[in-house]
Amino acid sequence: MTGRGVSALLTGILLVIGANVLATPVLLYVAALLFALLVLAALFVFVPRRRAQVGRTVAADLLTVGDDTSVRVRVDLRTVMREPTGRWRDGLPAAVHGSATGPFPPDDVERIPGGATMTMSYPISGVRRGLASLGPLRLSTADPFGLFVRTDELGDVTPITIVPQVVPLPRLTDRTGRAGGTAQTSSHRLGQGADNLSPRRYVPGDSMRRIHWRATAHRGDLMVRQEEQESSPDALVVLDRAGARWVTAGGDTDFEAFDRAVMACASIAVHLVDNGFAVDVVDATGVLIGRLRGAEDERDGLLVSLAGTAPRSGERDHGLPAASEGHTVGPLVVITGAIDAADAGTLPHGGAGTPILITTAPGPDALSAAETQGWRAAALGDDPADAWADTGAGEPGSATADAGSAHGAQEAAHVR
Structure with a gap:
């Protein structure tokens, strides 16, 4: 009433x-x-009974923080009377902003026997990464005198993924890792059939696409191209999810700082793979979060994994040494929260080619202690590009040149 x-x-x-x-x-x-x-x-x-089926179509498969998209809502309403008059409102999670309301019935109505099919649309923008849901659709109707209002919840919810933003970073100054370019491993690939320099006999498991037809015709046996020495650069990005490193002065979890760390993690991983590195993204205990080898699906998978990641509650995680143990090829990037000089001064990098430490809350002398250990250290603010440049890993003024690569990563979060 x-x-x-x-x-x-x-x-x-x-x-x-x-x-x-x-x-x-x-x-x-x-x-x-x-x-x-x-x-x-x-x-x-x-009194009127209403049955409705609600379907939503989001223009973007993945919504990126800071980007806009549109949602199309289709309502198949069945009622014995003429469709009610009122207002509709779609439920929006805190991770998105939008104006999901309007008059009912809308302008786009197709009347059919026993009901009508209506279509509404509204814009949304991503404001925070996460896994969320749109809906349910609420329909509020009133009598002609405005004495009573009825609100119905129609249909189910629709899941939506808001992935972290990927920003362009300055080009990596040290592309090969350790001095002299020795950070690229060499391997003899048998049975892989990659682009090669010399033919060899076919063995089970070789790709038929790599058959060397000219050598096959010359020798009378199936021959495949073999690469004698294949370059395989790699990089490791460690996102420290230990809950004790993401605590505010009041004892609450610092989700804002963690979101900035996740954005930096996504940006750095995509930047490294665009620079030719095979990238593994792990947490401080070595648990794999994502693996990038250049495919768009892999980027989508990493962004989706990062959209749902969160700090782990409990005691301080001492797994950073385990995550970087044995990594001696290419860049090693560790992204963490609060870290003091004692932790930074004992953090090993395993002789990585380019060890980089980025922290959202460095304690007094923590950065200098890390640099004494051989790390390139910097504090992370709102822009990961600034922290990347502060570590000395990026060429000054080169972020614009890599903007196309970052834009490509952003496109992976839209309809392909």
Whole structure:
């Protein structure tokens, strides 16, 4: 019952009282008219049965933080009466902003026997990474006098993934890792059939696409191209998810700082793979978060994994040495939260070609202690590109040149 309905009900009650006190029967007739009007309005609003199927189509497969997209809602409404009049509102999670409301029925209506099919659309923008849901659709209708309002929840929710933003970073100054270019491993690939320099006999497991037809015709046996020495650069990105490193002064989890770390992790991983590195993204205990070898699906998978990651509660995680143990090829990037000088001064990098430490909350002398250990260390603010440049890993003024690569990663979060 609306405020107008409550007023009508109270007025009817006062009229009944007044009719008895003043001995005026006409007031009873007016009160009876008001009560009848309330009953009819309630029947008009609440009696009709409604069945609806709701479907949503999001223009982007993955919504990136800071980007906009649109949502199309299709409602198949079945009712014995004409479709109700009111307003619709779609449920929006805190991770997105938008104006998901409008008049009902909308302008786009296709009437069919026993109901109607309606289509509404509204824009949304990503404001925070995460796994969320759109809906349910709420339909509010009222009687012609505005005495009662009925709100129906129609249909199910639709999942939506808001992935972290990938920003362009300055080009990596040390592309090969350790001095002299020795950070590229060499391997003899048998049975792989990659682009090669010399032919060899076919063995089970070789790709038929790599058959060397000219050598096969010359020797009379199946021959495949073999690469004598194949370059395989790699990089490791470690995202420290230990809960104790992401705690505010009040004891709460610092989700804002962790979100900045996740954005830096995604940007650095995509930047490294665009620079020719095979990239593994792990947490401090060595658990794999994502693996990048240049395919768009791999980038999507990493971004989806990072969209749902969160700090782990519990004691401080001492797994950083385990994550970097044995990594001696290419860049090693560790992204962490609060770290003091003692931890930074004992953090091993295993002789990595380019050890980089990025922290959202460095303690006093933590950065200098890390640099003494051979790390390129920097504090992470709002822009990962600034921290990347502060480590000395990026060429000054080269972020614009790599903007196309980052843009390509952003396109992976849209409809391909």
